[in-house]
Amino acid sequence: MLRIITQQADVRSELQRICDRTQDEQVLHKEATVREVLQAVKRQGDKAVLHYTAEFDHQILKAEELKVTGSELDAAYQQVSKDLLQAIRLACQKIEAFHRQRVPKSWVQFGDDEVVLGKRYTPVDRAGLYIPGGRACYPSTVLMNAIPAKVAEVPRVVMVTPVRGGKMVNPAVLVAAQEAGVQEIYRVGGAQAIAALAYGTETIPKVNVITGPGNIYVTLAKKLVYGTVGIDSLAGPSEVLVIADETANPVYVAADLLAQAEHDPMAAAILLTTDAGLAKKVQMAVERQLVDHPRRIDTEKAIAHYGLIVVVESLAAAAELSNEFAPEHLELEVADPWALMNQIRHAGAIFLGSSTPEAVGDYLAGPNHTLPTSGAARYASALGVETFLKHSSIIQYSQTALEKVASAIDILATTEGLPSHADSVKLRVED
Template sequence: MLRITHQLTEAKTELQRICARTHDDQVVHKEATVREILHAIRRQGDQALFQYTSDFDGVSLNAETLRLSGAELDAAYQQVSKGLLDAIRLACKNVEAFHRQRLPQSWVRFEDNGVVLGKRYTPIDRAGLYVPGGRASYPSTVIMNAVPARVAGVPRVVMVTPPGKTGAVNPAVLVAAQEAGITEIYRIGGAQAIGALAYGTETIPAVDVITGPGNIYVTLAKKLVFGTVGIDSLAGPSEVLVIADHTADPAHVAADLLAQAEHDPMAAAILITTHDPLAERVAIEVDRQLAGHPRQTLTEKAIANYGLAVVVDSLEIAADLSNGFAPEHLQLEVAEPWDLLEHIRHAGAIFLGHSTPEAVGDYLAGPNHTLPTSGAARYASPLSTETFMKYSSLIQYSPEALQGVAEAIAVLTDTEGLPSHGDSVQRRVQSDDDGDSALNL
């Protein structure tokens, strides 16, 4: 049963508990295990990969079978329906169109005093995408990670994903990868896959940025290799927060909560409403929809431990609670969602109105579904083309412009006790005053 509270203090305490649900006492032990795995990959390369894949996945690999063959990639198309292929292609099209709108542009500004300033954006050389296996196959994760990398212009994109017990990879994942422009795919998963991408092995190239969600071992591995490579984020269990008023349909709200809870036993599903009867009806509807659910056991665990309904006096209070939680997904199921949006400061993705379930964003609306979790939306943004790009600052000063700032720079360099910094300016200024140049000396 979905818990309901009318007490604001209790609601805040519960939201804090749910946000901190990833603070596992076993994390220290798991991190030590991950360190050992990463160390082994760094020292032993492919051989360590083969051993861990055998130990953890029960699959025997060698240098020839580590990478998916062209024949396997071709065969994947014969194993998916036309409907699925069409849906994958529509998702790729929409995601590409959205991310092309946000492609950073280099710029240069020429000022009147002879100063030129700008930014020059360039893509990283190599990106590594992690696509999880386990409870389900995730072609949508492939699309959301691969398409922005391709739009950014990354010349080499490689993908890793855990193999099934037979060593095969889900055909939907392989088709999605190819439709998104990826053909370099390796059948490895877990912390060992992150280590291979970060450090490189005899077969797998070291990359510059690693993106994609995974289990706690994958997340810890990304945390530990950060600095050697860039990462998108440290993704935690998924979460949704629904703000609803009296106009919301309780069956729809319940379905939205369950759509998040069915991901993982640690997924969070939260309702904040101004309408007490709605909370009661949603709780009843959650139980009704859970009956006979294909993922009933894990979904019930998520609802029992991290499900919550809060009844508040106003939408402004609801927005304040939401901002404090900073949800990964925020649904505004109210009569005037754009008015309420003005009160929202922190959320990974915001879904406005009664006809916009989170699922449209998860699959094919266009914005990325790789979002900040566990309160990270307070300071972080969704995965985008910028994840796969970086910029260099452009600076050019004319002799006259340098002359104009020389005195200020001298004061600052003297204050910081860095004489050669000041000297590098003064020599140029004095040389210009004397009419000398390096060629004249």
């Protein structure tokens, strides 16, 4: 059952326990396994990828079966309903429209003495998208990762995703990938997929940036290859924090909590409310909605271990606790959500009002649903077009401009003990 506690209890330590839920004693053991996988794939390429796919995913593949064929891609369209195809296309439109508003623009500024300064944005050459497939299929995750890469004009976008039985990739995932502009798809998952993208194999190309969520092995692999490639973030299990007052509908709040809990046994679902009566009603509504829930076992585990209702003394107190937790998803189901939002400093995405469930953001509102978790919203942001871009500074000085700053550069370079730095300027202004 979803627990209810009051703010007088040790709320902060309980929220910290939930925030730290992925930092268990088994992580070091798992990291050793991941290091072994990474090194094997780096040395042996496809051979290691196939070996670990057989060992971990129980799928026996040949190297020539790793890449999804054109005929499979064509067939996928025949295996999805027209309604699903329309929904995917609608989501594509809305997600692309949002991300096109966020494209950084290159700029050049012409200053005094013919000094030119600027910034130039260019896409990475190759992007690799990891799409999980263990507990469910996620066409929405395909769209959220592929469309920003497309908007950034990445020349080559490849995708990896695990298969489960029959060597088949879910047709909804294949259709979403094609609609979003993915050119290549490989049926491999786990740490071996991350290794293949980071180092390249005979079949799978080496990429510059890897994005997309996964299990703890995928997350550790992304952490360990960072530096060889760029990554989006180290995404952990999903989480939602709802702030609600007496105007909130307990049935809606319960559904929103369960919408996160059903993702994973380690998902977190937290309610902070000023109304003790609402707390009890939400607790009961959660129990009712769990009856005959298709994912009841995993959902109940999440609720039991990482679900919590806290009765707080004020909305200001709720905002303070929320900022300390820095949730991935924050719902403000209060009478005046815009006023309360002014007190929020840290959240991956903020959903305002009772008509804005977090599921809207998951699928087609437009903003990206790949968000910082486990407190990372204190310093990180959602995946976006910028993830697939890098920028170069542009600098040009005229002879007059260089002469005006030569003395200052000479002093700084000499102070740092770098005489050739100083000489590189002196030689230009003394001739």
